[in-house]
Amino acid sequence: MDFGLPVRTPVLWASGSFEGGTGKCSLVAGHICMKHLLTTGCLGPAQRGCREFLEGVNESYLGVLSLFRGSRGGGGAQPLGSSLPLEAHVSARTPHRVTVQYFEFVFSHQWTEVPADRVGYPGPATRELLLGTRSIWKASALNEMQSSQKVTLTLSGLSLEEPRTLSGGTRDQQLLQESTEALLRVPCPTASTLNPALADIYTEHAHQVVVAKYAPSGFYIASGDVSGKLRIWDTTQKEHLLKYEYQPFAGKIKDIAWTEDSKRIAVVGEGREKFGAVFLWDSGSSVGEITGHNKVINSVDIKQSRPYRLATGSDDNCAAFFEGPPFKFKFTIGDHNRFVNCVRFSPDGNRFATASADGQIYIYDGKTGEKVCALGGDKAHDGGIYAISWSPDSTHLLSASGDKTSKIWDVNVNSVVNTFTMGSTVLDQQLGCLWQKDHLLSISLSGYINYLDKNNPSKPLRVIKGHSKSIQCLTVHKNGGKSYIYSGSHDGHINYWDSETGENDSFAGKGHTNQVSRMTVDESGQLVSCSMDDTVRYTNLTLRDYSGQGVVKMDMQPKCVAVGPGGYAVVVCIGQIVLLKDQKKCFSIDNPGYEPEVVAVHPSGDMVAVGGTDGNVRLYSILGTTLKDEGRVLEAKGPVTDVAYSHDGAFLAVCDASKVVTVFSVADGYSENNVFYGHHAKIVCLAWSPDNEHFASGGMDMMVYVWTLSDPETRVKIQGDSCFCLSSLERLSPGPEGPICASGLLFCGPLPDPQRDGGRACS
Template sequence: MSFKKGALYPANPATARGQPTKLSSSKDKIVYTNGRSVFIRDLSDPAVSIAYSGHVHNATVARIAPSGYYCASADVVGNVRIWDTLGDEQTLKGEYKVITGQVKDLEWDGESKRIVAVGDGRDKFGHAFMFDTGSSTGEIIGHAKTINAVSIRQQRPFRAATAADDATIVFHQGVPFKYDKTIKTHTKFVQDVRYASSGDHFASVGSDYKIFVYDGKTGDTLGEFTDSPHTGSVMSVSWSPDSKSLVTSAADGTVKLWDVETKKAQITWTLGSGVNHQQVGNTWTAGDHIVSLSISGDLNVFDKRIGDKPARILYGPQKAITSAIKAPSSDATFIVGTADGRVLSFANEYEYVGGDAHASLVAGLSASPSGTVHSVGFDDRLREIDGKVYTPASFSTAAQPKAGVAVSGDSTVFVAEVESVEAVRSNQKVFDLPLKYTPSAIAASGSQVAVGGEDQKVRLYSWDGKALSEKATLEGNKGTVSALAFSPDGKHLASGDSSGKIALFDAAAHKLVTSRWSFHSGRINSLSWTADGKHCASGSLDTHVYVWSVEKPMKNIAIKNASPGGVNAVFWLKDGELASAGADGSVRVWNVTFHA
């Protein structure tokens, strides 16, 4: 048995209220961070993406060098890592501690040799260094508060501009970079500063709703954009590839395209009102795509020829994926639920499941034989998804659904709660089973229902359409039962636990088949069977995925580090195609080969 890495469907950027999010681009790929991961995402094909997961702490900003060979990414504790963008390994070139706090922005020079990183440090707010040795290449000084952005002129003579919370811009000459002058055009926080690719100008935007443009060589102020101004904090600015236009994104929910020569707004795109539509970051790619980021994580892609709305919107998980299943209907590939209550379906791109979403973490997803998907959340609600929309139907559970949801052959939905199992049909409770143990996992197949407990045991029940009756107690796990899955024919039951062990039971004979599936070192979060029932995949908190064989229990495929932060869900898309999802909000596909 063997595997090869397949498609990667990345999470969308992480955002924070009142804070700009740095997006960047290289050719027609956009670069951003979410959690400890850095994503390089192709705008034309969502599956052709790269994820770098080398950071120990949450990453804040990433930019690819002009050469295209290396990417520099920084984190919340002041580390900058430089790594190779070519090949699958993403080899680390160097790691440097640049400041003693969060890095807010960084920039490469035009020769792909020097980097300036800025942010919120205790002893200094910025550092200029050589990417290969880490040696200093000047001083970034002149600010009294956190620096939010930095931009470097890409041609010699080099110049650098930094923008900070002290409402000033500092202009540096280089190299080595040294203080030249302080520019006091803004009256509030300066959120972003960006050089045009020609090097002739740079622009700044801030919380005072203002936009200014300056001479790229001297730093002299050339003027303010006063025509049709924003009515909220301007969070980000980017230049067109030809350096004749710039685009700004603001907290008023608008994105504006400006002509630099006339300083007039050419197009205003209005995304909507309310917090979710606040625009907190943008980038203008070499392929002439304008991408602006909503605080909800949506990536809005604009076409200059379409002046009223985005040409398309790239949706995606923004938080950890907590549950995921293969979509039962043909119009979608898979469905994921996230830690912030969102449920998204994926076909060629992600779409939100329409309707009233969960208010908090999605604890489980399960499909009925009819194709209806049921979701249950920590908001104590059981919902129905028909196709790509929630139905109006909703059932309030008696307690928090700790252990997920399962659906029997007659489409009865079973929800495992703190002290009971509720049976629900057509959003009406038809049975309630009080428990003397605390349930921690649930699965169903036909008329069989299995409930795992914190007492390390699995109870098998029979469902007759009216009540659950206990048939057997299965023992073999070494920790709290954390995941259960019946094989498609209902013959076998796999039971994973908090110690990383998986017990395989014969569900009909009520006996242990093997306890040798024990290579995980952390809690088993998910189990999924192949259609023929010969292999079972497991995903664990230890970040690994294993594929086990029923016929040869000692044979397995180990997919190491499948999901940084832990694997929360595994599911088979089709024969030989396994998907895993987890804490980094991404879905990865693995092409598995079973040798005869």
């Protein structure tokens, strides 16, 4: 059977062995691309149960594990039985982008030269298996063999031990099954502290997520929300399939901890009848009780070595110590005089630390719970401490405080090694921290993630900035030869993003104080934004600084703004349409007889289209410093949600709440050109491609469709982010494959080719 698997450059491989029975068992492990397994149909009987797993994985890879038992008596090498359902847990640091390589494994038997890309299924007395880039091994008939041993798999420094039962047989069907390799699952490394652009989003919680923790195996994440739901979901697949869901108590989950074998979970928070629970991850069965507190429990952690210990911290100013499993309350620790915000065991399990709103950190013995010391004497910080994190070698501790500093402590000598002062404003308070291998991170109240530099405490290595509230609008503008995306959020912040690298920052100074509803860039390079703070702002995109100038106060709350040549801008407010000229109000239409929602200005600057909740678009002409109603009404299929002129001014696209996009031909007197259907919910935004042949629409169905103007049946579908409905769209370059960005979601990437993806409607 020709598998058609290419032999390429060598990759990381694993080896291990055990002694027992009449011989020595050895194993080898390699990697094989999941997509190749699917396309060539290489799954044998023992792997068919994994097909669902395979089909769900996108860019992750699978390893192939083959086990052989070498005989000392000259009987050849025997494959181990299929009763080895080996599913080795490999750390996320395992290389994931590897190609196929077969491994040469020498036994005391005859070798035969055959093509490297072929393998034969075994007969009754002969089994052929490809083991090298040039050779096939032929083994003699199998003998019945039973053995029970502990298999140790070593991969990239990671050792995993699982008891397994090994068996063999002589029948043809048994041979076929036994020769089938076990699948070795490798987590897809979708997130990275080295490159924060490698990130993923889990969107299946119905309520705000408070905490998420990796299982020590790396294959699952447990996340908890404000409703008390705990979801355990897969990290190896792009879809992040749900494994289990529990409701340990009714109320906000504030912290989660796993045992080192990834089999038990402790959850604490704001329950009504109880404040914590500890249970088996795969059944929900209780493995103890979390008691000893009379108020909300803020934090929990479990010692990552046996004998297990569990510690909690609560709003009752106490920590509690537990032994188990089953976990039972041992005693209360009352050293703090304010809320205990965080408890953490050291990785080696020898110590645990508690941090409190009283600014103190105490160190305790990890096995007995006896107090060892208080870091820094009376106070570790001048403000409350919200988080602590141990170094991998268990000798140092990182702390984050409301005094706007983070500190590194040498626990062995009870002294401060570094103090990181993050700023002087309220938003610079430090709420969280993480010591991840060589990376030290802290989180500010602003939502920024700081990469701390031990060699230069005065300045972070980098700061990851972004929006902490939903993005409501965006626009794109070229500045200095680069395309930048400008995004405005629900809390009034405006950020700018490099469309190539994803690097971003916020505007300096004090800007909008409420939701940014719409933004655009005028011909002078000014960012024009309108906000629910009843202002329209003009901001210089070279300085990216709110100077306090260029602020136009509106009489009514603005909803949308559009700009035209000659310094004109038209603002749609609640019950009002306002014309601006050179950053000043010059004309307004009060109570126009309908509720205006959106506006677009023709590229020539002489015509304005205003869409209303009554399902109509009305046309106005700009005459000097006035707006004239042209008496033209264009009918949409429902309440108008967005309007957009093509860049050449030849077409006007109108989308509505009835899930329809209608395109009007400007040259033909705004006659209806075409109607586009496809969305399954309200359409909220439009954007034209610079080629004027394609446009995109985004809706509350979390979909972006890219349409071809001349053919309503040809469209490309892009699945949006299910966190938010789409609220704004912009095109970065021409053509159906040009990058597009959307907000609500903020998405950038090349689009599929309609012809390549079937040409017709994708739904």
